[in-house]
Amino acid sequence: MKNKNNFKLGMMGLMILFLSFACNTAAPEKTVIEPAVPAEPVIVKPDMAAVKAEIQALETAWAAADNARDASALAAFYADDAVSMSNNGPSQVGKAAILKDIRNKSCKETPGRYRSL
Numbered sequence: 071m072k073n074k075n076n077f078k079l080g081m082m083g084l085m086i087l088f089l090s091f092a093c094n095t096a097a098p099e100k101t102v103i104e105p106a107v108p109a110e111p112v113i114v115k116p117d118m119a120a121v122k123a124e125i126q127a128l129e130t131a132w133a134a135a136d137n138a139r140d141a142s143a144l145a146a147f148y149a150d151d152a153v154s155m156s157n158n159g160p161s162q163v164g165k166a167a168i169l170k171d172i173r174n175k176s177c178k179e180t181p182g183r184y185r186s187l
Contacts, residue, residue, distance in 0.1 A: 135147075152164070152165060
């Protein structure tokens with residue numbers, strides 16, 4: 071009987087020893103990720119004289135088309151999916167609707183009076 075108990079104790083000891091080695095895995099190495107150093111921002115200064123000239127050219131073309139009551143030229147300034155909101159009237163959606171609205175208003179108003187947002 072004593073031999074059986076020694077055998078059981080020995081087996082339990084081996085089992086504990088086996089489990090302690092089996093469960094003792096090395097901790098994974100932590101990867102240290104260093105933050106990226108941001109590059110110096112590139113600041114591009116716009117050519118303000120060129121921007122001003124471009125805006126002035128658009129304003130001059132708009133005024134010329136408005137003074138000539140050229141609805142097609144005025145509508146060319148709008149995108150195909152533009153929305154024009156007028157005072158005391160419904161919004162016009164799309165270039166075709168805006169062109170129609172400009173034509174209707176140009177018959178009633180003096181040059182330089184058509185306004186849009």
